[in-house]
Amino acid sequence: MFNLIKLQILKNKKILLGCMAFIVFYLFTMIMTAELTAPMFENENFQNMLKEMFGMTDAEIASMSGMNGYDMVETGFFHQYYPIILLVLSIILIGKYITKAFETTTMSCYLCLPISRRKYVASTAVSLGLSVLFCGIVAYLIGLLTFNIVDMDVNFWAFSQTVLISTLSSLAVAYISMCLAFSFIGGKYRSFYIVVPIILFFVFMFKDISPILSYLSPFGWENIYLNVIGCPILIAASIYLSIKLFKRRNLSL
Amino acid sequence: MVNIKGLTFTYPNGKGVKNASFEVNKGEVVGFLGPNGAGKTTTIRCILGFMKGNSGTCKIDGKECFENAEENMKDIGFIAGEIAFPENMRAKEYFEFISKIRGCDMRRCDELCKMFEVDTKQIIQKLSKGNKQKVALVSAFMHDPKVLILDEPSSGLDLLMQHKFLGLVNKAKAEGKSVLMSTHNFNEVERTCDRVVIIKDGEIRADKKLTDIKNLEKTFLEVYDV
Structure with missing residues (x-):
């Protein structure tokens, strides 16, 4: 089982590195954009435009106009966009894992060995989980180091909660997708995994973020304890169901 | 059987x-x-x-x-009509992976690699069709199924x-x-x-x-x- 997990992670290392590169690129773009746009908040015409076009209040504009680029990225990245990025990355990762897992070549070379379908699905799930977790931690560390947060006592717990909940939630969402994919979809609908993250990304970008956070976690965003207990149960149930259904499938390898 | x-x-x-x-x-x-x-x-x-x-x-x-x-x-030792291997893996790594999963030692594998002149250091995907077939042959016979x-x-x-392979099949039959x-x-x-x-x-x-x-x-x- 350990060998299988190791092999699955190594096999998907390119996509994992790609996700990491995406995080770095995203951060860089965000900082650059924020640095460029931050002075604009001081401009009265721009403030009026925000009020008219986006319905922003004076208080919101005032809070933003006091920020520099790094402040904006710090607030946006950790508290608003981090879970979304992680979810998008999870879906990309899971899409890649599943399409690879369902490739005739990949599956036949494993199932010709004394590896049961249960082990195959479980190892894919565990290696995917580890990859998402790794991505989450790396994103968190990059953010932490990039923004050079000194006030760790105040921020650390809040950030840890964000990381923990968003990683668990992303995993839960990803596992449910995996469960469905392994059981019903298979490798035919690859576009599903490409289109869904793009749609999600745009939906999240143009909507108010706060309600989306509660959609992300199946147990609500605020209750950390329910997430810590609920998400692993959901993940375990998804794996169990996917194994149950996958066991009955005829595989035309 | x-x-x-x-x-x-x-x-x-x-x-x-x-x-x-x-x-x-x-x-x-x-x-x-x-x-x-x-x-x-x-x-x-x-x-x-x-x-x-x-x-x-x-x-x-x-x-x-x-x-x-x-x-x-x-x-069971199996050779598929369309041979499949994990991506970015050298033949040696693949054989080691199989031996770990199957719990068999590498002695027979080494003998077979020598017999079929398999280049174990190459990434399998980069091998020619014939050489890939040799890797498949070794992986099918290495655990003495x-x-x-x-x-x-x-x-x-x-x-x-082909001659060596037929010899191997006849030997398996005799065993x-x-x-x-x-x-x-x-x-x-x-x-x-x-x-x-x-x-x-x-x-x-x-x-x-x-x-x-x-x-x-x-x-x-x-x-x-x-």
């Missing part, structure tokens, strides 16, 4: 295997002949436990293939390697192993097989000892009304 009785598997397009029955005994090599689309690979998939027949039974050593796929695979399911095993091999060999090469069948099973449109049309057949090619063509 391998026992198929009344196996039927139908694909949505109506093709598949219909009421197929034959067996492969210990120390016997059975040639499985038929053109493309006749149902050879479907039968092999059922034997490997990838698919469950709509009716009939398919057993290896008395164990139902679909339900006991993992256990049966311990005793009791049953060998070979789907077009010598495809891509040069004449010298009491059961071999089911799906092939289009009559010369290969004549040199190794004890019995021939010919399949047409998913139905077994002939199951004869090779000693009872005077001309294999003629018999095959007669089954196909050519």
Whole structure:
């Protein structure tokens, strides 16, 4: 089982590195954009435009106009966009894992060995989980180091909660997708995994973020304890169901 | 060892295997002949436990293939018609992975690599078709399996390697192993097989000892009304 997990992670290392590169690129773009746009908040015409076009209040504009680029990225990245990025990355990762897992070549070379379908699905799930977790931690560390947060006592717990909940939630969402994919979809609908993250990304970008956070976690965003207990149960149930259904499938390898 | 009785598997397009029955005994090599689309690979998939027949039974050593796929695979060496390997893996790493999963040592693997002159340091995907086939041969024989399911095993091999491979099959037969060999090469069948099973449109049309057949090619063509 350990060998299988190791092999699955190594096999998907390119996509994992790609996700990491995406995080770095995203951060860089965000900082650059924020640095460029931050002075604009001081401009009265721009403030009026925000009020008219986006319905922003004076208080919101005032809070933003006091920020520099790094402040904006710090607030946006950790508290608003981090879970979304992680979810998008999870879906990309899971899409890649599943399409690879369902490739005739990949599956036949494993199932010709004394590896049961249960082990195959479980190892894919565990290696995917580890990859998402790794991505989450790396994103968190990059953010932490990039923004050079000194006030760790105040921020650390809040950030840890964000990381923990968003990683668990992303995993839960990803596992449910995996469960469905392994059981019903298979490798035919690859576009599903490409289109869904793009749609999600745009939906999240143009909507108010706060309600989306509660959609992300199946147990609500605020209750950390329910997430810590609920998400692993959901993940375990998804794996169990996917194994149950996958066991009955005829595989035309 | 391998026992198929009344196996039927139908694909949505109506093709598949219909009421197929034959067996492969210990120390016997059975040639499985038929053109493309006749149902050879479907039968092999059922034997490997990838698919469950709509009716009939398919057993290896008395164990139902679909339900006991993992256990049966311990005793099976398989070469697929379309060979598959994990990506970005060197042949040596692949053999080590198999030996860990199967719990066998690398001595036999090293012997086979030497015999087939396998370049173990190369990434498998970068190897030529013949060399990939050699990697598949080594991985199928390295754990000394009791049953060998070979789907077009010598495809891509040069004449010298084909000769070595046939020697290996004959040695396996002498050691009491059961071999089911799906092939289009009559010369290969004549040199190794004890019995021939010919399949047409998913139905077994002939199951004869090779000693009872005077001309294999003629018999095959007669089954196909050519």
